[in-house]
Amino acid sequence: MYDMRTEKPLPLLIVMLLRHMGSVLGVCMCMFFLFSCSESVSYSTNTSDKIAFSEDTVSFDTLISTIGSATKTISVYNRNKDALRITHVRLGQGLSSPFRVNVDGQYLYGGAGEDFEIRKNDSIVVRIEVTPPEVGSDEISTFSDVLSFCLESGIVQNVVLKAGAIDAYIVHGLFIDSDSTLYVDKPYVIYDSLVVHPNVKLTLLPGTRLLFHDGVSLEVYGTVDAEGTLDKPVVFRGDRLDHMFDYLLYDNTPNRWEGINLHRGSKDNSFVNCDIHSGSYGIICDSTNVEDNLLYIENTIIHNLGGDGLRLNNCTAQVVNSQISNTLGTCVYIFGGAYQFLHCTIAQFYPFDADRGDALYIANQVDGKYRDLYYSYFINCVITGYGDDVIMGSIVEGQDYTCDYLFHHCYLNTVVSEDTTRFSHIIYDTEEQPLCGSDNFQTFDTHNFIYDFTPDSLSTIRNLADTIYVGEFIFDRLGRSRLADEAPDAGCYEYVKP
Secondary structure, rough: OOOOOOOOOOHHHHHHHHHHOHHHHHHHHHHHHHHHHHHOOOOOOOOOOOOOOOOOEEEEEHHHHOOOOOOOOEEEOOOOOOOEEEEEEEEHHHHHOOOOOOOEEEEEEHEEEEEEOOOOOOEEEEEEOOOOOOOOOOOOOEEEEEEEEEEEEOOEEEEEEEEEEEEEEEEEEEEEOEEOOOOOOOOEEEEEEEEEEEOOOEEOOOOOEEEOOOOOOOOEEEEEEEEEOOOEEEEEEOOOOOEEEEEEEEEHHOOOOOOOOEEOOOOOOEEEOEEEEOOOOOOEEEOOOOOOOOOEEEEEEEEEEEEOOOOEEEEEEEEEEEEEEOOOOEEEEEEEEEEEEOEEEEEOOOOOOOOOOEEEEEEEEEEEEOOOOOOOOOOEOOEOOOOOOOEEEEOOOOEEEEEEEEEEOOOOOOOOOOOOEEEEEEEEEOOOOOHHHHEEEEEEEEEEEEHHHOOOOOOOOOOOOOOOHHOOOOOOOOOOOOOOOOOOOOOOOOOOOO
């Protein structure tokens, strides 16, 4: 735009517009244009005039050292009657700061920038990122800096920047081609995929943490032996440690990574005291051999997934004292094979989509294909979820088909069965019970995505289990004794009186 204080083409512009408009309206518009362009901007140097920030502290969630954060944005407001000049904006640590800042479209090279202005009742945007250096410890370290805004009046105002970080092993395409044990001193952030070759064992000790990047999976052609403890579980999760929203961690959402695939030829896999969550699926087993034990699961959580939780295709597996819950697909999907579930909680309360799968699907026929279901036993289990019936299947029986399944001393959300041989000592999850559905459990906070499937004191899940089958599993998944009251509870959690 031309300024009448320095150039003289504006009168000519007015004449040209008048010729075309030929009206009083045209004259008025041109006069408004003339005076608007000639209006000067007044900049305050009054020390009482200050800027305001949408946030005076910018805090980042815990990050992986050497990996950059997402961008955070704040606004800087001028609510005064005059414009303000900001002579410079600086990071307190300058070049050595782990933070990066862009102010009103200008990147602060060397951690400093000059000559910004904010018109009256206007604002500018500041964008901030951080790449924390290596911590040198297995503990979370914190980093901070101060972003200073110096006004033309000499007033200095600050925004505090904070971040936390942990060190990790960053690996791209980890291939296990000989018997190996991973370190436990810091987590692994895995890009590409983690592949266990045939006839090779990968051992995961208590406290091992595997953080998978988006789209990355664990592919097992050999054996995985993951043996955690109650205090130090083996963790399989996504690599996002930050929040999606203030109330929601990425870690509490599904599809942060892929999942675990146990391929044909794999055998003797063990997951004890493990935490598998936030993937597109949990564990998928593919086998044509039911003679070898493919999978053993104990004291493990498989939770919050964008597909199936545990998919068992014509294999052999034993699942004990474990929770499989909240999946967009089916929590437990069985097609042929031989299985035993003891003291398990299979709960389908997936919160992100009403078109969720079943808690349990059991079949020996799928899409015209048949697999013998040699046995599938559910003993002292809880199988429930949203809906009137969360147990489905496709069963074909006859002299040419093997099909043996049993529910014994279980709490089930399904249609009442007249078959008391296969459905023995069952309590059905209906409105006739003192509590039904999610009310059966002590903590069910869907807003904060906190689920504790311990039975409520009034739930008929309590004292339902058959003591004969408790055996060596006298402690529930959290280490609480099942023999401390009248009788053990169904599911993987035992009620304990406060």
